[in-house]
Amino acid sequence: MNTNGTVRRRTGLWHNEDARRFVSLVATGVLIALLTGADGSQDDSLLAFRESLLSIRLPICVGLMVLLWAVFYVGQRRRISLSPAVTGAAFRQRLRQMPVVRWLLIVAVVGAALVLPPFLSGFWQTVLVNQVGIYVLLAAGLNVVVGWAGLLDLGYIAFFAIGAYTTAYFTGTLPIAPPFVVNPFVAIIFAVLACLVAGVLLGTPTLRLRGDYLAVVTLGFGEIVRIVALNGDDFTNGPRGATNIPHPSITLPFGVHFTVPGLDWKVDWDGSLRWGIDSLPYWYLLLVLTALVVFLLSRLEHSRVGRAWTAIREDEVAAQANGVRTVRLKLLAFAIGASTSGVAGVIYASKVGFISPDNFILQYSIFVLAYVIFGGMGSLTGVVLGAALLTALPEFLRDYVAAADRPTYLGAVLVLMMIFRPAGLVPAGRRKAEITAQQASDPPGSSVQQADQPEAGQPEAGPTASPAGAVGGGQ
């Protein structure tokens, strides 16, 4: 950002932002070439190196990265030469002022999500449900905890597990018999309650901790839940898990019965909805749930609760000094995130019909977190979009890349994202403000310049003096 020469003191190549990007990208290219290349063998341990680095793979990967760098370099140069009115921030501002455009975008996305899936192959429909839909819901929930309240939760998948196991319990598919057997639909209520309780149980003793410490404790919690599920042979069926979890069904209190006179068209629906092995109905169910969750959460973001969360995230001491009940609000964030995750767990369990502790390993917690960061922490739109893109990515690669290499691409995408758009795909307004503000205030605060200080001080005096003068006139 500071390319206009104000803070150019250390001139080593490494301090040049563009040079640094270039090196990072080339390194990423080499890494991709290495990791996606041939495997080594016992007879020839350097085979992998030779094969990957001497084949055409290396120049292609590095070339692609250099191209990416060049595109970004040119783009950035042009943006700087343009007036700030044309840059992304101003554009987004204008977009926000044009609700029509925004609504059109929303309608387009929702319309596509409604209309397109029936035309997809069965495989993609399954991906949409098992991967995209479930993880979007999970990411939206985790965004409340990490993005809004600023609590790093590495055991988030535990709540997903609790939701899934609650479903298994209440549908009678675990070794222990429930007091009554219910439909997975009704199990949503129990799952949400169980996750609320679990969220509060985890939160109460741990929310005094901050940052890294909280992350470690939540990581432990996630593992505890998984290991309990793994070892609790008598009540969770251990590593074999729960099987034959029924599909949800619901009978609405009303049906639709009518005939169109004249035409031979008769609608006779008794109001019952049944889900089966087919993925498509689940997609619509998830769509409704996601829309509901996103709607409710977006309202929360701009309410007093959302503001208080931001306050806690930004400066907990100042928040407390201004009367924000921090513990209660953090618990609320945990509980809301947990219950969203629980709902996803119910849908997953009843869709797949089979759950085992293997579905709830740490890796999935980290994946969800990565989706949130990729999409833009704190930005609901970004998180939903990010989760959808990243969950679909490995499936796109399925036909071209060996299974073991697919995560490499995921990793590369994340690395690139962090280099070029550290605030995420769709940066949250509030987060973005924070980042730009830090960059703006960094130069005077950093240890680099002594000589710059009078320079920095003087322009500051100008703008501060004028509002002060205005007050004097007013009073």
Next chain:
Amino acid sequence: MTAIEELTASDDVNNAVFDVDSVTLRFGGVTSLSNVSMRMRHGEILAVIGPNGAGKTSLFNCLTGVYHPQEGSIHFRRAAGAKPVSVLGKKTHTINHLGVARTFQNIRLFPALTALENVKVGVETRQRSGAISAMLGLPNARRDERESTHRALELLRFVDLADQANLVASGLPYGGQRRLEIARALGTSPSVLLLDEPAAGTNPSEKRELADLISAINRDMGISVLLIEHDMRLVMSIATRVIVLNFGQVIASGAPEQVQRDPAVIEAYLGTTNSTGKDADKAADGGAAPTDMTPDGPATGEEVGS
């Protein structure tokens, strides 16, 4: 010392905002506050001054529950004549809900929120509508939202930031950030406002503005103000009373002019190492009991003159 006893005796006990009694605060072997007693009256602007490291901010942190002193007691009265409540052992936000608001020495705004939102956070800590009514957009949540916006705008107007309401807090100029922090604190409808070096880093015209603002808060809103400040001109122009801390002890208290003349204060600020200092020291020793009787040194003479 006599001044404190005098004040304590003459004070109406029921009129105290803060009643600090023999508070001692230690960090390991370091004593930050040692046997500090003070009483703040309702409606006054009380300034706490003292050299760096004297324990001023420590005192603030004890009053707001950030630090927990090992000895002594601190009581707070929301209004004159109200029942005193012990502050010790209470959480910071609970003390804020009792009616104590504060600002920080190094500005601590919520940088990602706009000026308006910053103040709203303060106002909204007094509201009751919860997460569910916010999610469902129930009438009580909407009413709270309207009211907090209204109140926050009012406060921004009061500190003259109304035209910058939608700017991100970190984008405000320095003086604006200081005033925004005050507005946010006022949003919690306090009965006492604690300002920790509000004029630090501001220019002379901003300092004058600030003095006016603090007086207005005290006069128009009826809020007692406890002020830490290094700028003597500001302190002398607005403070009703001054307390001087040095090495964690109260060394003087009283009206601004009185404190300014106090030999102990002069010693604390100027020291007594050089030759003229010895003279001043002598003068101070002699003048401890009858203040105005020994116009020996040039410094004391000047002060009597003023």
